[in-house]
Amino acid sequence: METTNTKNSPFATLTLIYTALIFGQIVFLGIAFYNIQSIKIDISDTSDPFLYIVPSVGILAIFLSNLTYNRLILRIDNKDLPFKQKFANYQSACIARYAWVEAATLFAIVSYFILLNFVFLIFATILILYFITLKPNKNKIIAALKLNPTDQSLL
DSSP states (O other): OOOOOTTTHHHHHHHHHHHHHHHHHHHHHHHHHHHHOOOOOOOOOTTOTHHHHHHHHHHHHHHHHHHHHHHHHHHHOOTTSOHHHHHHHHHHHHHHHHHHHHHHHHHHHHHHHHHOOTHHHHHHHHHHHHHHHTOOOHHHHHHHHTOOHHHHHHO
16 A cells, blocks of 8 residues: 655655755765865966866856756646656656756866866856756746646645
């Protein structure tokens, strides 16, 4: 016999995934800073390609995350799909979006580990702050999926 509360489980699952991803990024950033403890900000070495690559990867990741998310959301715009299928597709779109941003954040943190330049942790922090804005909430889901009142009650 299934005892899961289906009223909260789809949203709770997505929130759990989001929380685990944001927690991992913050912990990795903290570990990186604790282990290195370098606050050297050096943007004067214009021959360092990472000063251009890390911000470019971050900006590209934000752009691609939104592009991927929007394209996947457009595929869901079928009112005949049952709620479970709509939400599963929405969850996939969110995970794809999160993956782009998290990859760029981890790249910035690893760049800090390797090059010991605090500016890369600043980029990682900016990406984490952007990731925080992606936190799922019921209003975003309702708007993105254009849910009717019956489907809204399942959320």
